[in-house]
Amino acid sequence: MAKTDHVPLPAVRRLSLYLRQLEVLHAGDHQTVSSKQLGAALGISDAQIRKDLAYFGQFGHPGIGYRVPELILRVRRILGTDKTSNVLLVGAGNLGRALFSFRGFSKKGFEIVAIFDNNPEKVGRVLDGPTKVTIQPTAEMDATVRDHAIRLGILAVPGPVAQAVADEMVSAGIRALLNFAPVTLQVGKEVAVSSVDLAVHLEQLSFQLGCVSG
Amino acid sequence: MAKTDHVPLPAVRRLSLYLRQLEVLHAGDHQTVSSKQLGAALGISDAQIRKDLAYFGQFGHPGIGYRVPELILRVRRILGTDKTSNVLLVGAGNLGRALFSFRGFSKKGFEIVAIFDNNPEKVGRVLDGPTKVTIQPTAEMDATVRDHAIRLGILAVPGPVAQAVADEMVSAGIRALLNFAPVTLQVGKEVAVSSVDLAVHLEQLSFQLGCVSG
Incomplete structure (x- = not known):
C-alpha cells in the first residue's frame, strides 16, 4: 500500500465508520455491499464513500459493488489494525480503569499491555481487564x-x-497519544495526538440545545 | 443573545477550548488577554479566534484586549453553561460508572441526576460520585x-x-445525546447527537503512526 500522508483526517475517521458497518454486515453474512447501501446505513452520501476510498486504491467490482470480507481486510490494512498493536495507559484512576476494562479496544486490535501510575497506593496492584496487568x-x-x-x-x-x-x-518513544486530559498538549510534529475532551462534547450539545429550543 | 443556529460546530468546539484556557488564565489571576496570547497557548491563529468570537458579538476592548472574567461569563452564556443542567446517564457498566465519578462534568455545570440500567443486579444500587444516585x-x-x-x-x-x-x-424528552456506543445513531432532526467513538480515535492514531513511520 502507498503511504498516504496527504489523506485528510476526516476521511480516515469515516474509514473507521465504514469498517464498523462492514463488520456489522459481515456478522450478518452479507457478502457484497454497494456504496449506496453503505452510505444509507451511515447517513453519508455514496459519492463521499467512493471519494474517501479512492484515496487508497480501487476497491469496487463492476456489477457487484464491494466484496465485504475483502474490503474489511483492506481497510484494516490501511488503518494498521490488521495486526495487534501494543498500547500503554497512564493513569489508573476511574477513567483509566474503565478504559482498561473496555473490550472495544482489543476487538479492534489494540492491546493495553502496560499501565502506569505514580500513586504509591496503586503501584504494584494488578488490574483485571482483557488481560491482567x-x-x-x-x-x-x-x-x-x-x-x-x-x-x-x-x-x-x-x-x-x-x-x-x-x-x-514521548521521551520514552510513544509516537501517538490518545489524550483524555482536558488540556491542549504541546508535542513535536513527530507525535500524533487525538484528544477526547468530554466536557467539550457536553458544551457543544448544550449550545445546540440552546439553538433547537431558542 | 441572538440565537445562532448558523454557527459552524467547529467554531463552537473552539469556543470550549477558549473558555478552558480563559479559566486557566483566571485561576492564574490574569485580568486581560489578547487574541494573540490566547491563540499561542492553544496553537490556534489569533485571526481564527477573532472570527469565531465575531459570530456572537463584540468582545474586545481597544488597547486592552479581552477582559478575562467578562469573556468567561459571556462564553458560558453562549454555551448555556452559565447555569447547571441536569443530565441523565444510561448504562451503569464500567464506562458509565467512570463517567459518573468524573468530576469534570459538574465543574462545567453538568449534573448527572439520574442513572438508568435494566440489569436487575444493578437496579436499586446507589452510586457515589459528585452526588449519590x-x-x-x-x-x-x-x-x-x-x-x-x-x-x-x-x-x-x-x-x-x-x-x-x-x-x-428521545421519546422520554431527551434532546441532546452524548453517545459512547460504537454505532451511528438514527435520530430525528430535533435531537443533537455528539459521539465519542474510542476505537475510531485509536484507529486514526494507528493510521497516522503508519504515515510517520512509513
Whole structure:
C-alpha cells in the first residue's frame, strides 16, 4: 500500500465508520455491499464513500459493488489494525480503569499491555481487564516501551499533570497519544495526538440545545 | 443573545477550548488577554479566534484586549453553561460508572441526576460520585425526565442495544445525546447527537503512526 500522508483526517475517521458497518454486515453474512447501501446505513452520501476510498486504491467490482470480507481486510490494512498493536495507559484512576476494562479496544486490535501510575497506593496492584496487568511507576516507562515495542499511549491523568506526563511518554518513544486530559498538549510534529475532551462534547450539545429550543 | 443556529460546530468546539484556557488564565489571576496570547497557548491563529468570537458579538476592548472574567461569563452564556443542567446517564457498566465519578462534568455545570440500567443486579444500587444516585430501570425514565426537566443524556450501553435505548431517551424528552456506543445513531432532526467513538480515535492514531513511520 502507498503511504498516504496527504489523506485528510476526516476521511480516515469515516474509514473507521465504514469498517464498523462492514463488520456489522459481515456478522450478518452479507457478502457484497454497494456504496449506496453503505452510505444509507451511515447517513453519508455514496459519492463521499467512493471519494474517501479512492484515496487508497480501487476497491469496487463492476456489477457487484464491494466484496465485504475483502474490503474489511483492506481497510484494516490501511488503518494498521490488521495486526495487534501494543498500547500503554497512564493513569489508573476511574477513567483509566474503565478504559482498561473496555473490550472495544482489543476487538479492534489494540492491546493495553502496560499501565502506569505514580500513586504509591496503586503501584504494584494488578488490574483485571482483557488481560491482567500490574500497575508500574512511570520511571519504568522507558524499559517497558522498548521491551514491548509500544508506540501508542493513552493518557488518562488529571489536567494539571498531563503535559509533564505526555513529555515523559514521548521521551520514552510513544509516537501517538490518545489524550483524555482536558488540556491542549504541546508535542513535536513527530507525535500524533487525538484528544477526547468530554466536557467539550457536553458544551457543544448544550449550545445546540440552546439553538433547537431558542 | 441572538440565537445562532448558523454557527459552524467547529467554531463552537473552539469556543470550549477558549473558555478552558480563559479559566486557566483566571485561576492564574490574569485580568486581560489578547487574541494573540490566547491563540499561542492553544496553537490556534489569533485571526481564527477573532472570527469565531465575531459570530456572537463584540468582545474586545481597544488597547486592552479581552477582559478575562467578562469573556468567561459571556462564553458560558453562549454555551448555556452559565447555569447547571441536569443530565441523565444510561448504562451503569464500567464506562458509565467512570463517567459518573468524573468530576469534570459538574465543574462545567453538568449534573448527572439520574442513572438508568435494566440489569436487575444493578437496579436499586446507589452510586457515589459528585452526588449519590440510585440506579433506576429505564421504565422510570419518562417520569424522571419530566420531574428533573432533563434534556441532555449520556449513552454508555453496548452497541447492539444502543439504538433502542436512544429511542427510549428521545421519546422520554431527551434532546441532546452524548453517545459512547460504537454505532451511528438514527435520530430525528430535533435531537443533537455528539459521539465519542474510542476505537475510531485509536484507529486514526494507528493510521497516522503508519504515515510517520512509513
